[in-house]
Amino acid sequence: MGRKLLTQHINVPGIRNLETYRQHGGYDTLRKAFGMKQEDIVEEVKKSGLRGRGGAGFPTGLKWSFLAKPEGVARYLVCNADESEPGTFKDRYMMEHLPHLLIEGMAIGSFALGCRTSYIYIRGELMYVYHILQKAIDEAYAAGFLGKNVMGTGWDFDLFLQCGGGAYICGEETALIESLEGKRGNPRIKPPFPAIKGVWDCPTVVNNVESIMAVVPIVRDGGDAYAQIGIGKSTGTKLISACGHLKKPGVYEIELGVPVEEFIYSDEYCGGIRNDKKLKAVVAGGSSVPVLPAELILKTANGEPRLMSYESLADGGFATGTMLGSGGFIVMDEDTSIVKNLWTFTRFYHHESCGQCSPCREGTGWMEKLLHKILDGHGTLADVDLLWEIQSKIEGKTICPLGDAAAWPVASAIRHFRSEFEEYVRNPSAIRKDHHYYRVNNLNPELV
Amino acid sequence: MPKVTIDGHTIEVPDGTTILQAARMIGGDVTPPAMCYYSKLKTSGGYCRTCIVKVTKGSEKDPRPMPKPVASCRTTVMDGMEVQNKTAPDLIDARNGVVEFLLINHPLDCPICDQAGECHLQDLSYENGLSKSRYEFKRREFEKIDIGDKIKLHMTRCILCYRRVKVAEQVCDTRVHGVMNRGDVAEISTYIEKAIDNDFSGNMIDVCPVGALTDRTFRFKSRVWFTKPMDAHRDCSKCCGKAVLYMSGNEVLRVSARKDMWGEVEDAAEGKPGWICNECRFEKKEVKDWTIEGPRAIDRHSVIAQNKYLDKKNLKIDVSNQKQIQEKAHN
Ligand SMILES: Cc1cc2nc3c(=O)[nH]c(=O)nc-3n(C[C@H](O)[C@H](O)[C@H](O)COP(=O)(O)O)c2cc1C
Ligand code: SF4
Ligand code: SF4
Ligand code: FES
Numbered sequence: 058m059g060r061k062l063l064t065q066h067i068n069v070p071g072i073r074n075l076e077t078y079r080q081h082g083g084y085d086t087l088r089k090a091f092g093m094k095q096e097d098i099v100e101e102v103k104k105s106g107l108r109g110r111g112g113a114g115f116p117t118g119l120k121w122s123f124l125a126k127p128e129g130v131a132r133y134l135v136c137n138a139d140e141s142e143p144g145t146f147k148d149r150y151m152m153e154h155l156p157h158l159l160i161e162g163m164a165i166g167s168f169a170l171g172c173r174t175s176y177i178y179i180r181g182e183l184m185y186v187y188h189i190l191q192k193a194i195d196e197a198y199a200a201g202f203l204g205k206n207v208m209g210t211g212w213d214f215d216l217f218l219q220c221g222g223g224a225y226i227c228g229e230e231t232a233l234i235e236s237l238e239g240k241r242g243n244p245r246i247k248p249p250f251p252a253i254k255g256v257w258d259c260p261t262v263v264n265n266v267e268s269i270m271a272v273v274p275i276v277r278d279g280g281d282a283y284a285q286i287g288i289g290k291s292t293g294t295k296l297i298s299a300c301g302h303l304k305k306p307g308v309y310e311i312e313l314g315v316p317v318e319e320f321i322y323s324d325e326y327c328g329g330i331r332n333d334k335k336l337k338a339v340v341a342g343g344s345s346v347p348v349l350p351a352e353l354i355l356k357t358a359n360g361e362p363r364l365m366s367y368e369s370l371a372d373g374g375f376a377t378g379t380m381l382g383s384g385g386f387i388v389m390d391e392d393t394s395i396v397k398n399l400w401t402f403t404r405f406y407h408h409e410s411c412g413q414c415s416p417c418r419e420g421t422g423w424m425e426k427l428l429h430k431i432l433d434g435h436g437t438l439a440d441v442d443l444l445w446e447i448q449s450k451i452e453g454k455t456i457c458p459l460g461d462a463a464a465w466p467v468a469s470a471i472r473h474f475r476s477e478f479e480e481y482v483r484n485p486s487a488i489r490k491d492h493h494y495y496r497v498n499n500l501n502p503e504l505v
Numbered sequence: 506m507p508k509v510t511i512d513g514h515t516i517e518v519p520d521g522t523t524i525l526q527a528a529r530m531i532g533g534d535v536t537p538p539a540m541c542y543y544s545k546l547k548t549s550g551g552y553c554r555t556c557i558v559k560v561t562k563g564s565e566k567d568p569r570p571m572p573k574p575v576a577s578c579r580t581t582v583m584d585g586m587e588v589q590n591k592t593a594p595d596l597i598d599a600r601n602g603v604v605e606f607l608l609i610n611h612p613l614d615c616p617i618c619d620q621a622g623e624c625h626l627q628d629l630s631y632e633n634g635l636s637k638s639r640y641e642f643k644r645r646e647f648e649k650i651d652i653g654d655k656i657k658l659h660m661t662r663c664i665l666c667y668r669r670v671k672v673a674e675q676v677c678d679t680r681v682h683g684v685m686n687r688g689d690v691a692e693i694s695t696y697i698e699k700a701i702d703n704d705f706s707g708n709m710i711d712v713c714p715v716g717a718l719t720d721r722t723f724r725f726k727s728r729v730w731f732t733k734p735m736d737a738h739r740d741c742s743k744c745c746g747k748a749v750l751y752m753s754g755n756e757v758l759r760v761s762a763r764k765d766m767w768g769e770v771e772d773a774a775e776g777k778p779g780w781i782c783n784e785c786r787f788e789k790k791e792v793k794d795w796t797i798e799g800p801r802a803i804d805r806h807s808v809i810a811q812n813k814y815l816d817k818k819n820l821k822i823d824v825s826n827q828k829q830i831q832e833k834a835h836n
């Protein structure tokens with residue numbers, strides 16, 4: 058059994074409540090943090106090697122140390138609880154069961170960074186989690202873990218829970234900040250980065266829910282102890298939300314470095330493919346990362362077992378590798394249509410593009426329409442080539458990474474599964490039964 | 506003062522200068538096109554992505570090239586930076602891609618568009634566009650709407666450059682419009698049926714890089730190149746009172762702010778942008794309202810300059826260029 062740092066107590070009845078949480082050591086680490094110097098806490102986080110769990114994997118300690126500290130200006134820690142990446146559902150699960158772990162992490166982080174006010178920005182659709190969190194925050198205020206003179210230390214600290222409107226783009230850190238300030242959630246143009254100008258133009262750190270929760274065991278046991286878990290620069294444990302054609306989909310806490318094969322097939326984790334079908338492909342880190350065919354997800358290009366770690370999954374770059382991303386592990390069995398699956402993803406990005414920059418605004422929609430055309434048996438080989446070209450003209454040319462997130466799935470699907478696209482193009486009669494395309498495009502099937 | 510090299514031309518510029526500004530200082534072909542950046546409007550730029558350039562050397566300190574094209578209008582130069590604009594074929598390819606995206610939902614109805622002759626998108630599509638679109642699906646359609654009694658909005662032509670939203674924020678004293686919806690269904694509109702009614706709202710027409718916002722007192726009256734642009738001024742308590750009158754005979758067809766070679770409003774006094782008020786723009790349409798200074802100097806490059814060259818001495822034929830053309834023809 059792998060070690061559990063975050064989910065250790067998740068099955069304890071009533072752990073959502075402050076009393077039970079405290080019986081299992083809750084808020085002891087906050088007390089410990091108050092006995093430390095602020096920069097030493099940041100140092101422990103640096104030593105732990107923790108990489109941001111929101112997707113990009115940027116080292117959390119380093120991010121904290123970049124925070125500007127001008128005199129007399131407020132600083133903010135913002136928890137990104139928007140969690141919108143399709144396939145990713147770990148933060149929601151953690152907040153639902155362990156709200157106090159997040160609050161304790163926010164208090165420790167805010168103390169270390171010298172914040173007096175911090176925010177948890179949660180997706181508006183997660184109303185029931187909002188209520189769970191708000192109740193926990195109220196409890197923490199009443200018990201003196203938040204508010205004036207926290208635990209008698211003289212430090213005043215307010216934690217606000219802010220509800221978002223429920224747009225994927227509001228998970229992007231600068232769009233999140235705009236939304237938090239009450240504006241339309243459009244990404245800001247960087248630089249300036251949030252570490253210099255974030256919420257209300259003050260220095261700000263935005264961190265994922267899991268990153269903030271991980272600070273608690275790091276400060277409790279020390280950064281070195283945390284760094285010993287995992288492999289290489291992928292230290293500690295990671296929550297993986299596994300879904301798709303698995304026998305046991307769900308949220309798993311793994312030690313980074315577990316072989317992908319073990320993760321998919323062992324009984325400790327996903328238990329294998331549903332109905333014992335063959336594995337076809339995996340999207341390893343949420344819908345925006347490149348999809349890999351079975352042979353490349355289980356083994357790297359040079360034949361070594363692929364591990365669940367930042368480095369191993371990225372091995373080979375985008376030609377033969379992918380990314381750990383946010384840990385949304387989507388598994389597809391042999392019966393899955395890659396083209397259809399890709400259309401679903403692309404529809405999502407088309408719908409969620411904020412519309413500020415031209416390549417993403419226009420390109421995501423174009424890709425979606427082409428995929429729809431191919432899927433419904435009206436595509437040509439030229440359409441597949443065009444699709445490839447459009448994604449290449451979006452990638453790297455946009456304000457925020459949503460453009461890349463839309464382009465990568467298309468690129469990888471064509472790279473690894475081109476023959477399947479060609480199949481759709483060559484055998485249209487098998488597909489044209491579905492008249493969705495006709496309906497949407499106002500066409501008369503008799504005439505096409 | 507950092508030194509930056511763009512397409513082989515080196516220039517020293519003040520701290521904080523962007524690549525685009527530096528390129529404009531050098532001038533000519535080195536300057537990337539810009540559809541959403543407007544030097545007189547704070548926080549403009551970064552949206553359209555037409556000004557992307559390739560940074561082949563980050564700076565003297567950190568010579569690494571930047572991994573991806575950057576928006577030159579929002580990237581400040583570093584000492585020793587080297588940039589490619591026209592000289593990188595892969596960048597031009599990327600820019601062609603941006604133009605193709607922009608033209609998906611922008612009909613090139615230049616023959617009936619009020620902006621024709623003054624339009625940077627027209628130039629851009631001529632220089633970086635394909636002769637035929639590869640987009641085969643339905644495009645956006647909108648009814649034209651009157652936003653107030655002086656401005657008409659052709660949403661079909663809007664490329665979401667955000668310039669006029671910035672005018673509303675920074676130049677007008679109220680903001681009643683903005684962007685609604687997301688992605689390719691995003692549109693600019695007024696706040697539930699409110700008209701734009703503000704002394705400075707007319708400047709939105711001037712900053713619109715395309716023909717999405719049109720002056721209802723000028724629409725379809727004439728093509729700009731048939732008009733005679735004249736510099737003129739009047740005593741105005743609200744604005745700088747310095748404008749350009751577009752005349753036909755003794756009739757004033759249109760009044761606009763004075764614009765520089767980048768199509769941006771010129772500075773009036775003390776380095777302040779010369780925005781004009783709606784009274785000057787829409788209501789002072791008689792010659793007697795103005796003191797006419799004389800014909801406006803128009804850039805030769807512009808179609809408005811047709812048959813209106815002021816300084817004939819400067820109209821030398823570029824012989825070196827001709828030689829090149831002849832040589833090319835022979836080879
Ligand atoms: C379109 C888009 C959506 C994103 N959504 C989320 C999200 O829902 N949750 C999240 O933590 N990070 C999300 N991110 C990443 C954040 O911008 C940011 O990198 C992250 O919150 C930083 O936290 P970390 O350093 O702890 O990983 C998103 C990024 C993009 C471009
Ligand atoms: S990449 Fe897409 S989502 Fe991001 S700013 Fe541009 S249009 Fe908006
Ligand atoms: S805005 Fe420019 S490109 Fe568009 S129709 Fe008018 S003149 Fe042509
Ligand atoms: S002019 Fe630079 S992005 Fe539009």
